[in-house]
Amino acid sequence: MTTSKTNYLSSDFYFAQDALTARENDNIHDLRAYLESEVAPIADDYWERAEFPHQVIKPLAELGAYGPIWEESRQFENTAKYRGWAALESGRVDGSVSTFIGVTSGLAMGSIGLAGSPEQRAEWLPKMATGEVIGAFGLTEPLSGSDAAGGLRTTATRHGDSWTLNGQKRWIGNATFADVVVIWARDTADGQVKGFLVTTDTPGFTATKIERKQSLRIVQNADITMTDVVVPEERRLQLANSFRDTAKVLLLTRADVAWQAIGNSIGAYESAVAYVTEREQFGKKLSSFQLVQDLLSRCLSNISASIALCMQTSDLLDQGRQTDAHASMAKSFATSKMRETVGWCREVMGGNGIVLDYGVARRFADAEAIYSFEGTREMNSLIVGRAITGTSAFVS
Structure with a gap:
């Protein structure tokens, strides 16, 4: 079902957008209009300078770009097809802005949505949906990429009601300006991988921008170093146990x-x-x-x-x-x-x-x-x- 707002892309040769609901099509129309009018004209310039256009964060939040899957952060009931089409629309205009949305909405908010306690979901997801809090996702390491399941080297050691994290991460999108990073680390006690919500102002946490990239240059990827970073137990993702x-x-x-x-x-x-x-x-x-x-x-x-x-x-x-x-x-x-x-x-x-x-x-x-x-x-x-x-x- 479509509405008067539906405007097909010439590349949607088989009219796949018809599979979206009327409400979803309306929202896609508004998202497309914003991306074409505000992001497309500046994308090449920001890409060439390898800088991020922070002014797009709040407008994208107002359009419901962050966390549409979660009850705590979605603006309306929607389907996976809608969420996929929204990713298509952002990717069509700029891959870097699309990646920012994916890291924020999918990886960071997804970690909390799937592995966080109800209290953690209620605390973080609404703030991230409005752009008040920027998230990042810290899994990849300098010596661990495809083998992350068994090769993760960042460690987490429990001391009473807190954990101490040590290690490095690499290629972490948003990390140079994020407020919180989901860090995945191996528990030194049981060897299992666990998740932690690490605020970037925590002592011992540093994020350094990776320079000289020739792809997705607008994305602010960072090398992260953690030296005796202390995280309270309440910031451990409570449902992430392996x-x-x-x-x-x-x-x-x-x-x-x-x-x-x-x-x-x-x-x-x-x-x-x-x-x-x-x-x-x-x-x-x-x-x-x-x-x-x-x-x-x-x-x-x-x-x-x-x-x-x-x-x-x-x-x-x-x-x-x-x-x-x-x-x-x-x-x-x-x-x-x-x-x-x-x-x-x-x-x-x-x-x-x-x-x-x-x-x-x-x-x-x-x-x-x-x-x-x-x-x-x-x-x-x-x-x-x-x-x-x-x-x-x-x-x-």
């Missing part, structure tokens, strides 16, 4: 990255279509050349197939039937097709495809990070392979 609980957060957000990848593909595709309909070579518009049309057709096919897969994946989440393998297949497929799509978009634009002014270069570069985080293609393929064969091929 890495299985960490994995639940990653499962919840993995499909959103697939949706974000579709958005990044669409942003590049729309820029390429606009370019070839204006650019002339050999006395004709580029859009009239067979090889150009072939590449654009391939791009749209990738986008359409990815939307269809992600719509079904989100529907399974609403039904309570989504598994690790469903989310992993969606993430692996959509990000692989994104990488292919942005490459073709750059190709049809020739040399101008590597210049920020033409809309593809930023998406082309950002695709590399989106392709890798929330599980590499290979790791997600092994999750699917385990579901197919019943045998794990992960190194133990």
